[in-house]
Amino acid sequence: MASAAQRALAACVILALAGCNRSAPADNTAAVAGPQGWLAQLDDGSDGRDWPGFGRTYGEQHYSPLDEVNPETVSRLGLVWSLDLPPGNPATGPIAVDGILYFASGYSVAHAVDAATGRLLWTYDPKAPEASGHKLRQGWGSRGIAYWNGKVYIATQDGRLIALNAKTGKPVWTAMTMGKDDQRFISGPPRVFDGMVVIGNGGADEAAIRGYATAYDAETGEQKWRFFTVPGNPADGFETDAMKMSAKTWSGEWWKHGGGGTVWNAITYDKDSDTLYLGTGNGSPWNHKIRSAGKGDNLFLCSILALDAKTGAYKWHYQINPGESWDFNAAMDMQLADLTIGGKQRKVLMTAPKNGFFYVLDRLTGELISAEPFVTTTWAKRIDLKTGRPVEEPNIRYEDGPATFRPTPVGAHSWTPMAYSPKTGLVYIPAIDLEATFDDAGITAANWRRTPGMALDYGVRVDIRPPAGAKTLSYLVAWDPVTQKAAWRLPTPGHFNGGVLATGGNLVFQGHPDSSFTAYDGTSGKPLWNFDARAPVVAPPISYRVGDRQYVTVIAGMGTSAGLFGPLLAQFGIDYRTQSRRVLTFALDGKAVLPAKTPYVAKAAPDPGFRADAAAAGAGEGIFNIRCAVCHGGGAIAGGTAPDLRTSLAVMSPDIFTGIVRDGTLVPAGMPRFEELTDKELAAVRQYLRTRADALRRERP
Template sequence: MKARAYWLWLAPLLLSACGGGDGAGTGGDGEVRANAILADDSGGDDWPAFGRTYGEQHYSPLTQIDTGNVAQLGLAWSMDLPPGNPATGPIAVDGVIYMATGYSIVRAIDARNGKQLWSFDPKAPQASGKKLRQGWGSRGIAWWNGKVITATQDGRLVALDAKTGAVSWSSRTFPQSDSRFISGPPRVFDGKVVIGHGGADSGPIRGYVTAYDADTGEQLWRFYTVPGNPADGFESEAMEMAARTWSGEWWKYGGGGNVWNAITYDAEQDLVLLGTGNGAPWNHKIRSDGEGDNLFLCSIVAVDAKTGEYRWHYQINPGESWDFNASMDMELADLTIDGRQRKVVMTAPKNGFFYVIDRTNGELISAEPFVTVTWAKGIDKATGRPIEAENVRYEDGPVTFQPTPVGAHSWLPMAYSPQSGLAYIPTLDLEVTYDDTGITKENFEWVEGMGLASGVGYAVSIPEGAETTGYLTAYDPVAQKPAWRIPMDVPFSGGAMATAGGLVFQGRVNDDFVAYDAKSGKVLWTFDAKAPVIAPPITYTADGVQYVTVIAGIGTSPGLFGPMTAKFGIDYRTQARRVLTFRIGAAGTLPAKQPYTAVAFADPDYRADARLETAGEGIFNARCAVCHGGAVIAGGTAPDLRTSAAVADPATFHQIVRGGALVHNGMPQFQELSDRELRALRQYIRARAADLRKDGGA
């Protein structure tokens, strides 16, 4: 009887909380409603978090749009966006879309008509300094009780009033002086907001996550993912335990283990699950003398949501050596396995195995490849450890295998449908060669100013004879095998969303935004977005009507693949970046796509200089390729420098690169580069432009 009385008391709170246009309530009412719409069993009218709910399934229970009528889906409205990263996950609450594009520029948009209600620019590029040299901008935002919460490149966590965009509070999450930065979306749970950071690819970083009060910004707890210097003492018993799995003076290298993306809240267990990153540097021989598992690198770590105290972990890659991090999305589900219902967390990380893990205790249930895997023969069910192939740690010279540090699955999220029982994974199928010849612990140095430094040479390539390098893979986590695959034109494809209408939505680099039959993979609807679509879509209702929204345009890591995407004519300056919103019966149209072909800048004074160009190539790869693309062939994340007239003029080039003239546009300043280094860098870019003039830049 007491339980019945409690639920009768709760119902009016939920009803009264639904009236606020900004999703806010007063006191406890708003918090009750916030928890309710973020719960995994919520009705789906809102999409208030990156993965919609705490369990991060990227699944909606809405059914107005289904397999029977999706062919009638049309464009309701579109809104053009300025230059800047469009590869970001929007959210929607009470008929208002919120998104953070570029460097955390937040916009609120009326979902019914596309009218912008307010915007907020934290001026992150100007505040970032050297931190601007890694990352590409925001991948998503969060919502809690009338507040929209964004994280900035320079390390601020900022809460905005959802109705007005006014700053409610701002907290700094790490010092300005180190090489940390933020690109991932914050996650909110039960009145707390948690955020990690990146940076372990370019400096001596020790990873951690921090929880803040979502209403005030007050720090509540912090969990370090790797141990520090034992001489300074350990923050917890977990760090003391982890230290026993390291060797040498690892703390001098930072250790890594950054939580830059994957965070999931298990409300039933009151646990926060953290997907940790790679070692710093990648090379195990350098950071830990080639010894030890190096906890908690490349792991799923469960911590108490109230205190941040360690509860359990499962390490995906002990002694990590390849940037095979565990930072891909982690999705919660209840599955019937061998006749027994199991509460699981599922993840498809970079290393190519699909993991099903008991989320109550970290026990491995199953793990099988969802893509071509040659670095390991399998996962030992008894120990949970990979059965590694010979020389996979490049101990006896160069080694080539699949998948790659780009990942068999990158940050663009998979979706899981409890209706179909399938996970839908944007899958990459490439190979990598590692070689640390000549690189030793004694001569390894971090590249000054946040240049990339992995401690091992590597080259990502297309496997010989491969005709397909990417898929949308529908995967059965119980049977541990693919149900169907859709081949892609290039390795990368967009984040996925599944719905109870029997649909899976996903974008492609070839400009298609597609709805598939969730059971069979049959294409049921395609929309020409006039731009690549890689951002994860969302769905929600406004005035009782179901909408689907996605942001078109390319950005973040897919832009590194310029040599593979050049055939699609993707250009940073001319590509469309748009918010696209669809509903049944709408018939909106888009302007024609502006054709683009890369044309090299005029450079009549260019003369080849092989030695200078080789020096410039090294500088470019360490500092520039992360945005401007491999071999100076940009994929849309930043301008193609082979076509930039600024390179032709040395004074302009110096003003931009060393003087920081375009910091406000997101172009970092490299004031430490010497005259010779600038000359070498410019010479290499000029050489690649000459190749473009001569033979198309192949």
């Protein structure tokens, strides 16, 4: 029989592993011309004064050419200022333009801060939780923000794309990017290019979702184009020839399941060819046998799509996992570079998606140049360079019983971005090494039904765990994209590590869940500097210049999917209620200090009225796993994205618990409402949580 700890970790697999109202135009007085203009700063070859996009530039390299901070000076790097943030998601990428730092924390609450002093200039709260309804049941808030011509762009959980005046924080225009009551949501950062702003959405793990991305006029919010990533019902006709083509690769009545293929994260723009690249998500549901009768490649799931940036017209595609069956989506960041391969300079797109292979593609044609595993990869023998298809291991589609493999739906690389340094020629990947077993015994297309109301339903039972005997579950990997080999590989704390920044000073910055924020030598991997952030650091750092001084900024605190696997994070003592969430900004000779951190150990309060009831607790566990574990953690062991309910006093009161869970009293704080749960179901969930609290009391009297 599995231990309580094993069952708690196993429960984690239920987690997600994933109109236009115009007002007056903005004051568009920001400088455009010249090498220092904000527009020029979006070019990959710009001087690095600003960090105006999620990956700094169009090419999403997460690289700053600034070199004042380097191996010789980094020992002098110190904290200049910090800014405390309220509860809510802090795992978000900031931007910096003309000495102002912009970021959207929590549920897309936008902030503008003087980058040199830390003085807060303005905030704007779109009140997304209150507007989200069922969309609040998945996703953890904004991972990023964008800038174009005097405006800052945020995308909200409920589906709004909002342009704010960068000087005042006042809304300029708002566009609703999805149906008000459909079951999509947004957590990814918008991207800007050529006077347009583009955004996708997520939700395919929880509902019948058909993926798409939409481009809007950056000045007015007018919709310019929309590209669907999977075909809809053939009876309704197809929007484009690309959808007509893709429908030939689907079977059954796929449109009733939505299909999936959401553009929830990765978007990259190539200015030279005026091409926009979309990285698409997994199928909905994951099980190919249910989704598409086990037949067909299911374009454009798990694909890199190249579109004409002006019109959204299809150019080419490369599918990473045809007929995807494992949540091996291609939505991890895609980086552009010019590399010399085989004696020829190639314009390439590079990506390290969930499936564990590092891909190098010709970004003009979509030709696969090379693909090799950057972590232990057991689901496929190799990628066939002639066909571009993986050579899969037997039974990997769990057609003849359970299939065990590495990596997992968590990903060999998750949403936290990698970085490419033109200086070293290396890509620095925050890599993950876990193992999964998939089993769909007894689950068929005839008997599977999606749970209503945005609940996690994959069409297959999934167990994710550390590999047997593994002591290291994550790495920082320096990868040579030309030779397709690791230059160096360092173990990192925990199972999930932070986004990466590379600099012209030959440094690589990365944070970790143990509260360390570290600078490494880009060539050797030697740690050169470390800062105790007094909080986990998973957000991507950025670097920029104000005056003659180089700054490095990162936002500390646990958020988004990084906190899903509570049992694997318990060693770090991360608590939703008490953890610090801070903007941290560093420069040479900074002297600021942080207050001491009070260690946290989860302890359950006394519950004298508790009486064991295994049957009720078992029923409650099932409800908790598909409704609640996505935020509160498998086995009710939270990892910092939501409160640890084993320690909650609210669980002891049926009235307070019902008010929160069914009536929605904490919706403004990000706790969704589950109005469909009956009194009996609520009582079962309470019994499960009180049982888990009782186990904690026995462990820690």
